Amino acid sequence: MALSVSSSRQPSHSPLRPNSSFAFENPISPVDGGVHPVIHEGKVAVITGAGSGIGRAAATELAKIGMKIAIADINEEGLAETRKEVAAIVGEPNVLVIPTDVSKLDEVVHLRDKVYEHWGEVSVLMNNAGIGARGTSWSGLDAWHKIMNVNLFGIVNVQQTFVPSLIHQENPAMIINTGSKQGITNPPGNAAYNASKAAVKSLTEGLAHELRETPHANVTAHLFVPGWTWTGMTGASGVQEKPAGAWSAQETVLYMVRIWRIPALRLRDRLCSPLTLVSLQLDRVREGKFYVIVPDNETRREVDQLRIMWAAGDVAEGRPALSRWHKDYKALFEEYIRDGLAILD
Numbered sequence: 602m603a604l605s606v607s608s609s610r611q612p613s614h615s616p617l618r619p620n621s622s623f624a625f626e627n628p629i630s631p632v633d634g635g636v637h638p639v640i641h642e643g644k645v646a647v648i649t650g651a652g653s654g655i656g657r658a659a660a661t662e663l664a665k666i667g668m669k670i671a672i673a674d675i676n677e678e679g680l681a682e683t684r685k686e687v688a689a690i691v692g693e694p695n696v697l698v699i700p701t702d703v704s705k706l707d708e709v710v711h712l713r714d715k716v717y718e719h720w721g722e723v724s725v726l727m728n729n730a731g732i733g734a735r736g737t738s739w740s741g742l743d744a745w746h747k748i749m750n751v752n753l754f755g756i757v758n759v760q761q762t763f764v765p766s767l768i769h770q771e772n773p774a775m776i777i778n779t780g781s782k783q784g785i786t787n788p789p790g791n792a793a794y795n796a797s798k799a800a801v802k803s804l805t806e807g808l809a810h811e812l813r814e815t816p817h818a819n820v821t822a823h824l825f826v827p828g829w830t831w832t833g834m835t836g837a838s839g840v841q842e843k844p845a846g847a848w849s850a851q852e853t854v855l856y857m858v859r860i861w862r863i864p865a866l867r868l869r870d871r872l873c874s875p876l877t878l879v880s881l882q883l884d885r886v887r888e889g890k891f892y893v894i895v896p897d898n899e900t901r902r903e904v905d906q907l908r909i910m911w912a913a914g915d916v917a918e919g920r921p922a923l924s925r926w927h928k929d930y931k932a933l934f935e936e937y938i939r940d941g942l943a944i945l946d
């Protein structure tokens with residue numbers, strides 16, 4: 602028997618309703634100093650998709666910390682521009698340019714060999730290359746293959762190639778896989794992209810667990826989920842201005858990097874400091890925070906949290922797929938967000 606809209610909604614009993622504790626973090630034990638053991642001067646970062654957008658911003662921001670940067674991309678012109686920017690920050694000897702198509706295993710093996718040959722180890726491996734080719738549920742088969750080959754198998758190729766080396770090297774490392782909110786809440790519009798990013802979430806969760814369970818593996822995995830970021834993928838071109846709702850690639854990357862880098866504050870200071878949120882984020886990552894969900898100027902963190910809970914509620918509470926966009930549930934969803942924000946604010 603189908604549930605009616607009203608009977609499926611039991612606000613006060615649903616474990617998926619936000620409650621006041623949702624907004625607060627547990628007090629976190631103080632940490633020493635502000636330097637992450639992995640994102641650190643002199644360490645090595647490998648970034649795929651570094652020829653533009655978020656990957657380029659990651660390359661320049663990590664260079665500002667004094668890291669050595671290996672940049673990989675299929676777009677050689679983009680790589681040349683990134684090289685120039687990174688070299689200006691950290692010097693030519695600390696930039697390695699390796700044109701790579703991540704969908705091709707032999708090219709990824711070449712990338713690993715080059716980096717280890719030059720620098721002997723890797724601290725940050727950022728799987729960021731991605732495309733936004735469009736495929737709907739029953740059209741665009743070519744786009745489905747392309748997108749899966751880059752967004753999914755690109756990461757699988759890199760993981761399969763690098764992780765055995767990362768596990769056996771002396772110093773710790775982290776793997777950052779770039780996912781998307783579209784892989785979590787699955788908004789209609791590009792089924793192929795959403796499916797590829799849902800797969801990235803799933804494989805990164807599996808990776809984190811497997812690394813945790815591997816004795817002596819000093820490697821962690823993290824899912825980096827940008828908000829709306831103004832890059833080539835989302836329509837940026839030299840002449841167009843960034844829409845007010847989007848963040849720049851630099852803002853998105855800084856949000857992630859600051860999570861690890863801002864010196865920890867004592868708990869007492871945190872409670873009255875404007876840096877409270879950032880320092881709490883920092884401590885969560887130090888404690889192994891896995892999901893790094895980035896806001897933008899249009900979607901604040903609390904709205905993301907509520908949308909994610911609603912999406913989980915479709916499954917747990919037996920609503921139709923993607924009920925957020927279902928005509929019978931739209932009003933209910935909007936009310937849920939209103940109520941949820943009232944509780945969280």
Ligand SMILES: NC(=O)c1ccc[n+]([C@@H]2O[C@H](COP(=O)([O-])OP(=O)(O)OC[C@H]3O[C@@H](n4cnc5c(N)ncnc54)[C@H](O)[C@@H]3O)[C@@H](O)[C@H]2O)c1
Nearest residue numbers: 650652653654655675676702703730731829830832833834
């Ligand atoms: N821009 C956003 O709003 C947004 C939001 C969520 C997630 N993301 C993700 O962030 C990542 C970076 O995207 P971006 O927004 O900076 O877009 P972008 O197009 O500027 O950067 C993507 C880069 O990946 C490279 N690339 C494409 N195919 C490749 C391949 N086969 N091998 C190697 N490199 C390849 C491209 O040449 C490009 O330089 C992607 O994984 C994207 O899905 C972006």
